[in-house]
Amino acid sequence: MREKINTLLSEVEGFKAENKEQLENFRISLLGSKGKIKGLFADFKNVPNEEKKEVGQLINDLKDKAQDKFDEFKAQIEGAGVNFNNNEQDLSRTPFPLEVGSRHPISIVRNEIIDIFSRIGFTVSEGPEIEDDWHNFSALNFPPEHPARDMQDTFFVKSESGDIALRTHTSSVQVRIMENSKPPIRTLSPGRVYRNEAISARAHCFFHQVEGLYIAEDVSFADLKQTLLYFAKEMFGEETEIRLRPSYFPFTEPSAEMDVSCSVCSGKGCNVCKYTGFLEILGCGMVDPNVLENCGIDSKKYTGFAFGMGIERIAMLKYKVNDLRLYSEGDIRFLEQFKSAL
Ligand code: DAH
Numbered sequence: 480m481r482e483k484i485n486t487l488l489s490e491v492e493g494f495k496a497e498n499k500e501q502l503e504n505f506r507i508s509l510l511g512s513k514g515k516i517k518g519l520f521a522d523f524k525n526v527p528n529e530e531k532k533e534v535g536q537l538i539n540d541l542k543d544k545a546q547d548k549f550d551e552f553k554a555q556i557e558g559a560g561v562n563f564n565n566n567e568q569d570l571s572r573t574p575f576p577l578e579v580g581s582r583h584p585i586s587i588v589r590n591e592i593i594d595i596f597s598r599i600g601f602t603v604s605e606g607p608e609i610e611d612d613w614h615n616f617s618a619l620n621f622p623p624e625h626p627a628r629d630m631q632d633t634f635f636v637k638s639e640s641g642d643i644a645l646r647t648h649t650s651s652v653q654v655r656i657m658e659n660s661k662p663p664i665r666t667l668s669p670g671r672v673y674r675n676e677a678i679s680a681r682a683h684c685f686f687h688q689v690e691g692l693y694i695a696e697d698v699s700f701a702d703l704k705q706t707l708l709y710f711a712k713e714m715f716g717e718e719t720e721i722r723l724r725p726s727y728f729p730f731t732e733p734s735a736e737m738d739v740s741c742s743v744c745s746g747k748g749c750n751v752c753k754y755t756g757f758l759e760i761l762g763c764g765m766v767d768p769n770v771l772e773n774c775g776i777d778s779k780k781y782t783g784f785a786f787g788m789g790i791e792r793i794a795m796l797k798y799k800v801n802d803l804r805l806y807s808e809g810d811i812r813f814l815e816q817f818k819s820a821l
Pocket residue numbers: 647648649650690691728731761762763764765784785786787788
């Protein structure tokens with residue numbers, strides 16, 4: 480009896496299964512209802528009484544070992560065919576709970592702006608961040624002596640011609656679009672821009688803008704106003720009012736700056752709007768005919784409007800952020816607050 484048990488024990492210990500079939504044979508031959516271990520229990524009655532306790536123990540140990548062996552290979556064989564659609568079996572997964580990241584507030588607001596304008600037919604266009612003088616300044620009617628071209632404002636990139644710079648605004652993308660397509664044009668250009676500014680709570684050397692451009696026959700200033708009113712209400716709420724103040728940009732005539740009623744005090748006056756009831760959010764105007772001509776568009780046939788806004792500024796108003804530097808410092812405590820805004 481003991482010999483039999485020992486033989487089976489070494490059989491169990493030396494057992495290896497490479498596939499389901501071998502494992503199943505092992506189970507039937509040892510653990511099955513007609514298996515060898517069952518057979519041992521049947522022979523047990525012939526064991527002398529004084530040995531029963533010890534032999535019984537040996538058989539039970541053998542049975543446990545066989546069961547462990549079976550379980551071990553079962554897990555191995557099933558694990559090899561992991562079903563990755565079933566997360567519970569994917570052993571390569573990181574342990575729960577999985578921390579879900581959050582979208583950056585600039586991306587959230589950029590996507591929202593695109594979403595609002597795409598509902599009225601605007602597409603999205605992109606252009607390079609390293610620009611030449613023509614696209615960033617000359618085609619946009621900037622006179623040669625304009626202060627924006629100065630080293631004080633613009634980051635120049637070393638080049639043989641000396642006229643390559645980091646774009647100072649996304650208006651450069653308007654030029655590229657007008658040069659390369661025919662009206663009607665209705666597009667937005669979101670992107671990063673650079674200016675040589677000292678970094679502070681209110682200024683940064685890089686930030687993000689969205690440029691809007693609409694060129695077709697008979698586009699009027701009234702179209703511009705209505706488009707911007709629609710945008711302001713979608714972005715800041717139905718009760719939002721807008722105010723256009725005359726301004727100057729080289730590439731638009733007439734030009735204006737747009738304010739929205741302060742959402743903190745509903746226009747009554749508070750420290751956020753400096754007691755004016757309004758907050759400035761963008762520049763806009765009718766595209767100057769010179770700019771249309773510079774880009775190969777017939778200014779007698781077509782008119783258009785353009786606008787440009789800073790995404791950081793809109794996000795600051797929407798989320799009450801009071802320091803521009805927070806956007807680029809990567810502080811998890813700041814970023815985590817935008818989880819629900821995904
Ligand atoms: N490019 C201007 C800036 O960076 C913003 C701007 C103003 C864009 C008026 C426009 C516009 O298209 O019409 O300050």
